[in-house]
Amino acid sequence: MTVRAGLVGVGPVGDRIVRCVRERSFPLSKPLRVMATSARTEILGGEQIQIQETRAELFEGLDVVFFAGREGAKGASVQWAQTAIEGGAYCIDNGSDFRLDPTVPLVVPEINMDEVSEETRLIASPNCSTIQLVVALAPLHRAAGIKRVVVSTYQSVSGWGQAAVEEMERQLPACLRGNPVECDPSIFARPIMLDCLPHIDRFMADGYTKEEMKMVDETRKILSEPDMPITATAVRVPIPLGHSESVNLEFEQPITREEAMDILSQAPGVVVIDGPTEDPAAVEYRNDPQELQYPTAADIYEDRYKDMVLVGRIRQDNTIDNGLNLWIVADNLRKGAATNVVQIAESMLARGIIG
Template sequence: MTLVTDPTAPRIAIIGATGAVGSTLIELIEERDLRYRELYLVASSRSAGRRIPVGGQTHEVRSLEDFDFGLVDIAFFSAGTSVSRAWVPAAVAKGALVIDNTRAYRMDPDTPLVVPQINYAVLDRPPGSGVIANPNCSTIPLVRVLQPVERRWGIRQVVVSTYQAASGQGHQGIEELLEGTEVALRDPDADLPSERFSPPLAFNVVPFVDELQDSGFTLEEQKMVQESRKILGLPDLDVTATCVRVPVVNSHSEAVWVQTQEPVDRAELVGLLSRQTEVTVHDAENRAAFPTPLKAGHPDHVHVGRVRVSPHDPRGFWLWLVSDNLRVGAALNAVQIAEYALARGFLSGGVR
């Protein structure tokens, strides 16, 4: 992270700075040398006063309730949907460009929903709402592989099952999984903690992520459908999902079945996916190679394996995806959005 005095560099605020995604945002801004002239770490009143070292300096966490958004040019929101709904309008009213990592504005017609590698063109102009929405952590890796397939062969249907890690529920989700695992190892009959995950996640698989909808699908499953259609610009895309929580600390996985309009050649499919930015195909040469959440590889890549074209109908194939949900599925995408926006001069010189 690069602190500069250049008046064209942005003033940045991270709302939810002490959470799992907020902490990852800090790491990535530092790793990617994003220039800034002011940095404000903002969280709830419970976290206010904490001191966090960033770029060789110590920053005191400020209370959201008392924070003046007129001090910043870019505000990253990663503190939950209710917080974004309550505070994003205040940030926009003060002139900040908001990059929101919740579902609060994703389906707003005036708010672009952006995966820079896919629909960067929507960043050619500032958003009418003052907000750029960051997609769901499972949607991002999915659309990253679907777009080149759609362009080459056309897509008839997508069926996806997710295997989502505890970190999707933040630091508390990770802690609950680890605590439950420890308790269960000591006493298999003990009641396990279930505040973040119900039923308990330790030694379990829970096919239920987020709230149940009237359709019988969960909100997480609904988000994957709606967001994929919006990002890809395919309002009638036939996609359906089953979202499952698994006892993994970090990194989501997905099993994806794609039916295409035209027959698919495996070698061509592997080559096409391998050429995508920040995508690693593990079984290009060795079909027994595949990524796992424990050791996928580069944390900023979408990892692909188990590439299988159906022997019965070459217009269908399977993919296995793994990606770091805190980075690829959240913070990295948000930082890359900021990089694109800054490159296009959204902030018109920084000083206002």
């Protein structure tokens, strides 16, 4: 079985989709048809790729289209998804425009792939910070019933697109020289370099940000728990890639640290990095015989972790009945975006929906 696939959008997410399709040997019948707002040649996923200006006839003959454009009325999926569907394609969208539409499934293949059928022409992929959260939460919820979630994030600048990566890189030299840092307030409200900004996306009337409410609303939708109490604080940190999350969970049923470790170790898409450190020098250097291993955003550069959700610091929360704390890390551009949409297409292929 082979698939004719297209891609709209060539920012960091589009770049990773090109890589994922190649690395995962997604069975393309012809090279990916790549579109953006203008025609040009660019290096994407390490290859020189011909990009075409998006227009209706380019969607003809495609089985599946990955959308990695911008959101809103002038965004890629709002402008072009219907045209792609009319041309016969299934659309898988990284953007937020359709995520909360009750007629559009919001899919993480490890959790709710069964919501996709032949009739599902448009599929939404969740926000990066939501994907890594739910991949770890879903198996624990099945085991012990989550009663409440408190999550704080530490999100890399690439989560805000290529312009944000360039803005951080531009601020670095002045910062290192101790000079005042100029900042483009259309990207970050304040200089991001050497600081942490509790401000991702726009503020809402109640003081939460849209990013925080995406995590709340999308997690509820994916877990089919519309009333689950979830509260979030989303923080931008000056690192290029990888989101980390500190998560406090309260459960209906008792669940020990060991049970949670066991469940997560067997959960699809999860790698547990916890327990005694494997660094033989750690005890000597830091004189800490209790030292534990844990994941950080630096780990996602390792091939074996780049498409996985890494979980560590699994601890009992002794201030409440049935409480746990977790630390969750993933590559926001891979499992948080590109890998997830390619995995959705792989599952559609395996189920005979495409191909």
